[in-house]
Amino acid sequence: RSVQDAWRERNRVVAGAMGQVTALVPITALKDWLSVRDSLTNVSLIQRVDLQAITRDRAQVTLYFAGAQDQLRIALAQRNLTLAQQGGVWIISRGEPARAAQ
Numbered sequence: 001r002s003v004q005d006a007w008r009e010r011n012r013v014v015a016g017a018m019g020q021v022t023a024l025v026p027i028t029a030l031k032d033w034l035s036v037r038d039s040l041t042n043v044s045l046i047q048r049v050d051l052q053a054i055t056r057d058r059a060q061v062t063l064y065f066a067g068a069q070d071q072l073r074i075a076l077a078q079r080n081l082t083l084a085q086q087g088g089v090w091i092i093s094r095g096e097p098a099r100a101a102q
Helices: 002-011 032-039 068-078
Strands: 018-026 046-054 058-066 083-085 089-094
Touching: 018 068, 032 046, 032 058, 032 083, 032 089, 068 083
Parallel strands: 018 089
Antiparallel strands: 018 058, 046 058, 083 089
16 A cells, blocks of 8 residues: 555656756657657656757757656657656667667
């Protein structure tokens, strides 16, 4: 029971609490971006995904989400996505934490 209570407390979203984060998404092909975009749009905390720029090897996005960043990280992990900060830049990657952005 205490484990369930702790999980509920960690994942409770405070009404009206909104955040945003701009991040890079490493990609090798357009299909990589489309796959990540589809995963992002299926995260219930994420209200909106704005594509800021895209090149051959990365996309830059701004995520608007409900709750705190830790809650966003947990929700992304449930979709096999990792949110990590590297050198002052947020990186969203599939699976394991991304290596340093080039």
